[in-house]
Amino acid sequence: MPKEMMLSGCAASAQAAKMAQVEVICSYPIRPYTAIMMELAKMVANGELDAEFVHGEGEHAQLSVVLGAAAAGARALTGSSGVGVTYAFETYSPIAGGRIPLQMMIADRALDPPGDFGSEHTDAMSCRDQGWLMGWAENPQEAFDNCLINYRVGEDHRVLLPQFVCQDGYFVSHMPGKVVLPEQSQVDEFLPPYNLPHPLDPKRPVSHGPQIRPDQGTIMDLQRAQAMLDAPAVIREVIDDYNRIFGRNYSPFVEEYMTDDAEMAFFIMGAHTMTARHAVRHLRSQGVKIGLVKLRFVRPWPTQDVAEALSKFKAVGVVETSTSYGGAARGGNLLHEVRSSLYELPQRPLTTSFMAGLGGEMVPLKDFYYMADILSKAIKAGKTNKTVYWVGFEAED
């Protein structure tokens, strides 16, 4: 019988890894993802999970250890937060380019300076162009589900890409939420055993990663580009299967909430979506025609899905919880990709962005009302005044 429990995002992630029967885990402590590893260590120690639990000497080492393990033919798992994620940066391209589908669970955290433990999407977002799948969970249930979904998509031979499975530090990683744990048989039906095409095996020798000729650089890059083109179809298939087996109702890429006759919408991902939903419900009760669109995958970015979902609005407020210093919008990362997705449309909504939740700050309801107010004024004026609002720090608009 599926079991319902109150679990933090970290605990839920560990449960998912256990049910995925991961075989090699590499740990290194850094707040706030460490709790995932502490749970897994207990499971290994008391015989619940038959896996090798390797104490990495740092985050770069964690990724290197699981690379070796996954290349040898074991389902591998690691994770990190904040500067740990960026310390391992050297390894991300070799792993993705080598087509090794291991999983990294990121409970995100603001990057130094200084040592801020608060949640922020910047750590993982800084790594998004290396060829990994990437997406955020809104709550512990989604953190659990995303682990299994990403293993299945990443290990599919049409994709063969590693996965960043992200959740907001503290807001998801440490706050309990309702999680329905399935039966092991359901997981086994959904997730086949790990099967890498060319593992390191003395019975079938291969050379993994010799140099390419100077004129083959683009061709090597095209492999990952092609995988990212092929991945969305696989994601749709897998989500259908997941919904069927586990009784969930995920849309693969974007989830629309109260958008039916909405004039404006929040575009958002991660934990603060929960608050945004409350805000939308409250604003609706006041007659404001607002909805929200939640993004589930940053990579592969679902260009078509985003365009279709957002095209019906007059104004879209992109909620940014990551920074892109010097970027075109001088704000976050999502607005650039949203505008790019909308560019070809004959009718484009007004778009602006809101920097919120940086450094682990909560995004209270009143901030969402402030955002809605700006969107509404923009619709009336027929234009946006700014491309980015640093919520709480702007002079009167």
Next chain:
Amino acid sequence: MAVAIKTQNLAPVKLIRNVPKEEYYVPGHRTCAGCGPALQYKLVAKAAGPNTIFLGPTGCMYVANASYLCTPYTVPWMHTQITNGGAVASGIEAAYKVLLRKGKREGEFPNIIVMAGDGGSVDIGLQAMSAMMYRGHDALFICYDNEAYTNTGIQTSPTTPYGSNTTFTPPGPAIPEGKTTFPKDPPQLVIGGHPAVKYVATASVAYPVDLINKVRKALNVVGPTFLHIHSPCPKGWKFDASKTIEVARLAIETGMWNMYEWESGEYRYQFRPKKYKPVREYLKLQGRFTHLSDAHIAKLQAFVDAKVKGPGIPVQAPVPTPPAVH
């Protein structure tokens, strides 16, 4: 039922005539003519045999062996970053433990060998090497020492001898000896503080039978082991390609390279000269030392004299030469 622990026992070899014939590092690689590291790789591969997985951190034994789209390794091999040879090997070892235990793989636990240069062992690769030694993985870490970052065009590394001319330590009026620092001692770094390590040894291409036997001994140990293999580099050290073995022998005869095994606290020495030749004999064969004055050579000689009294005794580097006054 597959066993998740090594049970093999590779036998020692007595004479050069008995060296196994099969090649696992075959002709067809872009290493320099006379390459010391290539020679030790060939011998290590012979010693290890077919049930082996090699890791190749970036360096000459990656780049020169893997251009382009091809390698000379008949056994499984994977490129790693120069930073993480020890870590990737650890992951492969952990995978084999669990895969054999679960019956997903069959057969004997494989030899897992990191083939790292001096930089990939004790400079940028030090952290990963040490962690592999500490965690007790059943794998062999080989530092093939050609005493510089040679793949990138001969730059100094922590094992480059005092007084070497490299492109980061060129001699000049302000710095007459070129390299002013004395090298790290890789085996001592390992022996000094890793309780899980039972066997550490130095070897040289000059004595191939000894090298093969040390590799086999290390592979027979269930646990982490470390080999430091002297691999002279004709291009980096500037000597004629035909003299690689001669240079390697002279290093041992002058005390610049010391041959020993350390096994669970006990030292055993090999090829220890009754009387050491002066280091000058070794230096004069190599273009990287031609700029040295007698005073520099004397300093190097003093360091070597202290070192050969026995490994395990920390050797103080001489006080640095004050910078030249213009």
Next chain:
Amino acid sequence: MFIIPKDKEVPLGCVTPAPVGEQPMMITGNWREYRPVLEPEKCDLCMNCVVFCPDACFQLNEAEDMVVLNEKYCKGCNICITECATNALTEAYELDFDDGVVRLEKPF
């Protein structure tokens, strides 16, 4: 789908087959200036040339009971000549041979 010229294809993840016996994608015989020449009557099968060749180019031919040079790959480093215990090996200028190999084309 992308159009990739057949001669530029890279295997998935750059995982290539392991060689068997030799690596013909990297022929190095055209590197040498000097070829080692063996006088078999002087050879006592000490195996120094076989063991010390970094390129495994000397091998014992059991049937002939003599060591044989792999001219396809020999780079002409001459370590074998230096280490030969009985002076059975000497160097000869490569282009003096009828089948002297010289690099006429770029290697890649």
